[in-house]
Amino acid sequence: MTVAALPLADRVRAGDMRAIARAISLIEDESPAAAGLIHDIFGETGQSYLIGITGPPGAGKSTLVDKLAIETRRAGETVGIVAVDPTSPFTGGAILGDRLRMHTHAADSGVFIRSMATRGQLGGLARATSDVALVFDAAGKSLVIIETVGVGQDEVDIVRTADVSIVVLVPGTGDDVQALKAGIMEIADIFVVNKADRDGADRMVTSVESNLALQAFAEGEWRPPIIKTEATTGKGIAELWQAIGAFRAHSEGQRARRIRSRNAFRLRELLTHRFLEYVEREVLAPGEFEQVVERIAERELDPYSAAAEIMAKATGRG
């Protein structure tokens, strides 16, 4: 029997790159086979260390992640990267980007990159992202890096429930305080000020430090370090990797809590997705959902009453 004839889950577990790519495609396409695959591989997951990286557009996250991947490879880690591009409907762009980025690591089968564009449905991207992380996990990648743009709730939830959350900031937008106000500050285990050769880098560091100074850290509590990097030249990447190691050692005792939080988020998200499918396919007649929406749009029915009616039908309780 050739390797290709083995079930997909076995080939994923064996770390076969084409099988990993196939598995990810099933997840992206929301194929029913994806649920079966996750079921098959799930028992052996939970081994990878999840690194979540977020920050505003233009912060240089892709380059930073690529350099970090190279650094971790030096340390003997194997890496899967999920780059979340939350809003572009043009998956072509994401795939092209992957090709360019894979090229950086072309001679290195220890790094696998996949971009995910939005699925358009509530939470679809968060769901797909965590499934892809599971595929990398089962395939034996010791690290999974989840890179997401932006400050949306879903993206923050993705990054916050990783084992370590890294927030990348960039000087030069002029109003550092506004960037801080945007509110991804509270989820950071590590701050990175990238493009640190630019004007305003030190001011950005001071700005983050002032923000941290307002928080009361208990004795022995982790205080997020601020790492200055220049991703294009690789400067500071080794320090970032050390900071990740330090956080990992420090937080070992809290990892279980993060994993629970991650799985609670995931289960809720999956339930809501399944419920909507069930309502639109089985509870309501074809076209009925649209009719209800039309009645709401016409102000004949308010959304809360509509939801209550549908809930009563779906659950069989009045």
Add this chain to the structure above:
Amino acid sequence: MTVAALPLADRVRAGDMRAIARAISLIEDESPAAAGLIHDIFGETGQSYLIGITGPPGAGKSTLVDKLAIETRRAGETVGIVAVDPTSPFTGGAILGDRLRMHTHAADSGVFIRSMATRGQLGGLARATSDVALVFDAAGKSLVIIETVGVGQDEVDIVRTADVSIVVLVPGTGDDVQALKAGIMEIADIFVVNKADRDGADRMVTSVESNLALQAFAEGEWRPPIIKTEATTGKGIAELWQAIGAFRAHSEGQRARRIRSRNAFRLRELLTHRFLEYVEREVLAPGEFEQVVERIAERELDPYSAAAEIMAKATGRG
């Protein structure tokens, strides 16, 4: 009978500012009374024109919105502003910001600003935002401005389903192409390049124009204009207000579609929220959800199987 003794819905409809504030608080607190209030006022909503404004942190959206509000007041409009701060758990900050911003409009009861911080639950912010918009709508505000930071899916959905979607960009992050890649480009009816006095403003405009040039616009189809503004000085704000007027006139025929899309999003979001409440309060025993999460975290159960089991219990179907 004094005004204060009237039911809240009546007072909201009368445009009473304290009643509006009270109604918004009910929505923010996810009070059961909020559903009743929306039910009461819903029939008279649908009159306001919804302006959605998004863009990266630091783009100067707050100042832009404040200046736009002043401009619209000159045109005789009344305005409600919902400023969505999607990730900050520190609502104190949001409220302080409101006070500062309300000060700008202090002598003007035609403008009402309210910031919303995240509720932490899937879609909670989107739900609260649209409810607040309904309150402004019922209170007779002719315009509702929804201002959101970032490029997350929820925020994009909020802005995309407004009557007009405005994307604010800012020069100076250095890599305009990356900012474009972030993917909020596709939802814009109007582009604003704010802080247009800065280096790189023209390059940013060119960058957006190149992006638009790649798209095939049909004859008579709206082509998003690019407006340069300096919100701090007010430069370009009148042009932005004109562009909104032009889009409004152009798209009158498509407004019904936007309203349907908005209400479909809203109904789905409300259904998922109600379903999760139902599952955790009525289908599962106290603590059972956490036990299931624990079993997933321990890899005894995969999330898809867990979701399927809970779905079967919740719907009474195997």
